[in-house]
Amino acid sequence: MRRLLLILTLIIAGEMVFGLPFHTARYFRPTMLEVFGFSNTQLGDLFAVYGIAAMLAYFPGGALADRFSERFQLSVSLFATAAGGLYMATIPGAPQMAALYGYWGISTIFLFWGALIRATRDWGGRHSQGRAFGILEGGRGLTAAVVASVAVSIFAALMPETVELASDAERRAAFSKVILTYSAITAAVGMLAWTLIPVSKGATHARPNPLAGMAVVAGRPIVWAQAAIIVCAYCGFKGTDNYSLYAVQVLGMNEVDAARFATWGAYIRPFAAIAAGLCADRFDAARSIGVAFLILVLAYLPLSMFTPDTSGVNLIYANIFISFFAVFAIRGIYFALLEENKTPPHVTGAAVGMVSLIGYMPEIFFASIAGRILDANPGVEGFHNYFMFLASIMLAGVAAVAWLIWLRRRGVEKLWPVQLESRGSGLS
Numbered sequence: 001m002r003r004l005l006l007i008l009t010l011i012i013a014g015e016m017v018f019g020l021p022f023h024t025a026r027y028f029r030p031t032m033l034e035v036f037g038f039s040n041t042q043l044g045d046l047f048a049v050y051g052i053a054a055m056l057a058y059f060p061g062g063a064l065a066d067r068f069s070e071r072f073q074l075s076v077s078l079f080a081t082a083a084g085g086l087y088m089a090t091i092p093g094a095p096q097m098a099a100l101y102g103y104w105g106i107s108t109i110f111l112f113w114g115a116l117i118r119a120t121r122d123w124g125g126r127h128s129q130g131r132a133f134g135i136l137e138g139g140r141g142l143t144a145a146v147v148a149s150v151a152v153s154i155f156a157a158l159m160p161e162t163v164e165l166a167s168d169a170e171r172r173a174a175f176s177k178v179i180l181t182y183s184a185i186t187a188a189v190g191m192l193a194w195t196l197i198p199v200s201k202g203a204t205h206a207r208p209n210p211l212a213g214m215a216v217v218a219g220r221p222i223v224w225a226q227a228a229i230i231v232c233a234y235c236g237f238k239g240t241d242n243y244s245l246y247a248v249q250v251l252g253m254n255e256v257d258a259a260r261f262a263t264w265g266a267y268i269r270p271f272a273a274i275a276a277g278l279c280a281d282r283f284d285a286a287r288s289i290g291v292a293f294l295i296l297v298l299a300y301l302p303l304s305m306f307t308p309d310t311s312g313v314n315l316i317y318a319n320i321f322i323s324f325f326a327v328f329a330i331r332g333i334y335f336a337l338l339e340e341n342k343t344p345p346h347v348t349g350a351a352v353g354m355v356s357l358i359g360y361m362p363e364i365f366f367a368s369i370a371g372r373i374l375d376a377n378p379g380v381e382g383f384h385n386y387f388m389f390l391a392s393i394m395l396a397g398v399a400a401v402a403w404l405i406w407l408r409r410r411g412v413e414k415l416w417p418v419q420l421e422s423r424g425s426g427l428s
Contacts, residue, residue: 002198003123004167005048005196006119006123007120007132007194007394010116010120010123011138011139011140011143012143012189012192013074013075013116013134013189013190013192013193013391014076014136014139015141015143015147016072016143016147016182016185016186016189016345017077017081017107017112017186018077018184019083019144019147019182019184020084020088020104020179020182020186021080021081021104021108023137023144023147023182023256024088024175024178025047026240026241027045027152027263028151028175028178028242028243028244028255028259029242029244029258030248030255030258030389031155031171031175031259032170032247032391033245033350034171035091035171035175036091036097037215038094039109039349039370040225040245040323040370040371040372040373040374041375043094043371044251044367044368044369044370045367045368045371046098046101046367048099048224048363048364048367048368049098049101049102049105049368050101050102050104050359050363051360051361051362051363051365052102052330052364053103053104053105053106054106054109055105055106055357055360055363055364057106057113057210058103058109058354058356058357058360059350059353059354059356059357060110060314061111061112061351061353061354061356062114062117062349062352062354062356063214063347063349064111064114067349068119069118069199070115070197071113071197071198071199072111073115073180074111074112074115074116074190074197075190075191075193075197077107077108077110077111077112077113077311077400078079078112078117078186078189080107081108082106082187082190082268083183084104084137085180085182085183086180086184087100087236088179091172091175097299100279105363109356113352113356114349114353115349116136116334117349118345119333120132120133121339121345122345124339127326127337129280129285129336130277130278130280130281130285130333131272131277131278131281132159132273132277132336133195133333133334133335134276134277134278134332134333134336135273135274136251136273136332136334136425137269137273137328137332137333138246138269138270138271138274138277139270139274139327140269140273141247141266141267141268141269141270141272142269143281144272145263145266145267145270147182148259150181151178151181151182152256152259152260152263153259154174154177155174155175155177155256155259155299156256158174158177158266159229159255159256159421160171163254163255163256164254169279170250174341175403182310183422185211194371199333201237204294205340209357216347217347217350217353221407222404222407222408223341223343223351223355224254224358225360225400225403225404225407226338226355226359227355227356227357227358228359229334229337229339229400229401229405230334230355230356230357230358230359231358232291232293232394232396232397232400233327233330233331233334233359234359234360234362234363234366235362235390235393236296236323236326236330237327237328237331237395238263238362238366238367239323239327239370239390240323240327241263241367242383242386243265244258244261244262244384245258246258247261248327248378249378249380250379250380251308251316252308252309253375255362258334265320265324268324268325268328269324269328271327272325272327272329272332273302273329273332273333274332275329276288276328276329276332276333276335277332280336281361285334285404286338286401286404286405286408287328287333287334288347289397290397290398290402290405292327292397293394293395293397293401294398295322295325295326296323296327296394296397297391297394297395297398298386299319299322299323300319300323300390300391301387301388301391303316303319303320303323303384304384304385304386304391306319307380330397337404338352340408341408373385373386374379374386
């Protein structure tokens, strides 16, 4: 029972810490653009600020995860993130929102991300890494879908029956309530994490010097290959942020229906991630990821050409939901590569920090580039260019998987040092 409660807590915490900075823009993008008066480019630049702050936090935060208690790190992160939502609900101006997203880049990553991945790897044990990370990602997806459904219901209840006729004040008030809902849930999950996550045995002094682990993982080519895979996979995930806008500008939905549409996609996430986890344990995570990248290429290319008038809406829906499935499948297993690459447990946090530092760099550039693509040619043409951009990145993902497999064939995953000193910075 304790084991079940632990993974459930990690799942809920692992999603809700990102609810305020990401869910509000992913599921309610047209509304957020209206309420804050942002263009796609301006919103993309906010995420660039987040990405820069997060990039600075990933590597040192991952190293700290090898030394301190997961309970403390996760709880503090959740409380700090929830506090930022109280400020967002006041609908501040663009400079203040940029500062808030920079703050969230630290609060959601520095003490959180490495601790979450380390705890999940420990939970999965030696032979169930694909299943462990698949369950984490799938559970996070289900959490996102359920909470988003609640938020959409609140939003719909506060908007007038004819959504298109909503005044600026009505739209602003409704969206503020959505933000406050996310804040309250995030804070409640912080309390849950503090209550249910046990203090790690030997969580401080018995763990190795973080600087030693950072030096080791930075010199491993196989870590860089995993990071390259995550770069491409995360671009695919960030690509789903604009699906609700696509529903409005291309498919002709209103704001509420577009939010529901994006939420439906989130319900695919648990099935895709868990299925991918089972495949990774049964076969191989790297090759499974490669297949998913190819599926994404085949899904994005038609979307770069189709319109509702020329191909039929059902064909567009099919490719969109296929892309949802493949993106979530990759996310479900790319951290299972830690075990396949034979990453030593004592540098798990440092390795997570390293691959995350590189792998999540799309936080800096993807939204800004995507916003400029969409603003340059609003509507169908802009989204055609957008999906072609995504297809090219997925082809790069196939190449990254091929590089990782080549490195394994050379045996480089077997060259890790046996242990690190617990206090010094050298290797034993």
